Amino acid sequence: MATRNTTTSDFEVDVIQSKTPVLVDFWAPWCPPCRAIAPSLEEISDELAGKLQVVKVDIDEHPELARRYGVRSIPSLKVFVDGNVAKELLGAMPKQALRAELAAFV
Numbered sequence: 465m466a467t468r469n470t471t472t473s474d475f476e477v478d479v480i481q482s483k484t485p486v487l488v489d490f491w492a493p494w495c496p497p498c499r500a501i502a503p504s505l506e507e508i509s510d511e512l513a514g515k516l517q518v519v520k521v522d523i524d525e526h527p528e529l530a531r532r533y534g535v536r537s538i539p540s541l542k543v544f545v546d547g548n549v550a551k552e553l554l555g556a557m558p559k560q561a562l563r564a565e566l567a568a569f570v
Contacts, residue, residue: 504559
């Protein structure tokens with residue numbers, strides 16, 4: 465299952481109401497570290513399909529979501545469980561480090 469984009473109007477259903485944990489990647493197309501981490505997020509999304517969803521929010525297109533969740537730098541990754549932020553990660557990191565951070569949620 466590949467990562468997918470969400471919007472302000474779909475965030476409630478895609479993330480808050482999700483029955484599985486959701487890793488939300490707050491990013492922007494002009495951000496080099498965001499582009500660098502994207503392939504790892506795609507792989508993690510495929511590897512953890514059914515256990516964890518990976519959803520992307522373009523902060524330029526949906527600044528209200530970035531404000532609501534206190535995003536001050538990108539990439540900003542937030543794990544949502546039962547509609548609440550359960551973990552926050554900042555900056556690009558290697559895939560193995562990401563997997564280790566997500567282990568508690570899958």
